[in-house]
Amino acid sequence: MACSEPEVDLCSVPVVALNVTVRKKLGLYLNPKHTVAADWTEVAEEMGFSYLEIxxxxxxxxxxxxxxxxxxxxxxxxxxxxxxxxxxxxERKDVVEDLRPLIDEDVRKYCESLKKKSEPPVQVPEVDSCVPRTPERFGITVDDSEDAPEFFDAFICYCQSDFEFVKEMIRELEQTEYKLKLCVFDRNVLPGSCVWTVTSELIEKRCKRMVAVISDEYLDSDDCDFQTKFALSLCPGARSKRLIPVIYKSMTKPFPSILRFLTVCDYTRPCTEAWFWGRLAKALSLP
Incomplete structure (x- = not known):
């Protein structure tokens, strides 16, 4: 791409060149559901996203x-x-016309930044640059590397208010004879990556199963909702036993309807409490 030319080929400018203002305005236009105008779902479909992803x-x-x-x-x-x-x-030319000045300005700034990077560095050649070299889907966990990505027995879907139970889960499943390896976002995931990209990568490719810690707070969490629906999309009809719901305290809200067909591991029932961790460990140990 020759950024010094008057006319820049926009097809050679990556979409990451667009700054926060443009992205926010795109959301204001495309997030609402319209009856006559195309919304974000049609745009996503044109980008190549599947029905389940949308x-x-x-x-x-x-x-x-x-x-x-x-x-x-x-x-x-x-x-x-x-x-x-x-x-x-x-047919969203209204969006294009309204945002085009902002887009052109972002492209101009992006081209200028590329031009500056191409100029000879002020530092001596021995000084290394600080340009990130880690691909988006590698280097996402504390023990991860590009040559040896880290894998887990289960991804734990939870709310911050339920973290004490998650710590108990770590003690019972990792630090006992079960020796399972759990992926706990706040403990295992490195900062700096896109949350949605990292989460989908871990659930789909790095973890054999997902444990959803169900509580009233879970039902109000956008993150938990996304993770649960993503895991369900990978195993329609629960064919691979990928998602395991866990209840550890009493709830005032109804149990989520999308999980009603799955067998629940219930910590609140006195008659099954003694078998709780063994049953859960066995389910996570399955191939």
């Missing part, structure tokens, strides 16, 4: 932003020009 993204607060970030992370052809082409194809 249904999962409905759980997040700003689906336009989440889709845009994931599209940029997994598609090398995710460019500003391609995004504008999709919007025009979906």
């Amino acid at each position: 249904e999962n993204h409905k759980a997040v607060r700003n689906p336009t932003r989440a889709v845009l970030e994931e599209w940029a992370a997994r598609n090398q052809g995710a460019s500003v020009g391609k995004l504008l082409s999709i919007l025009e194809k979906k």
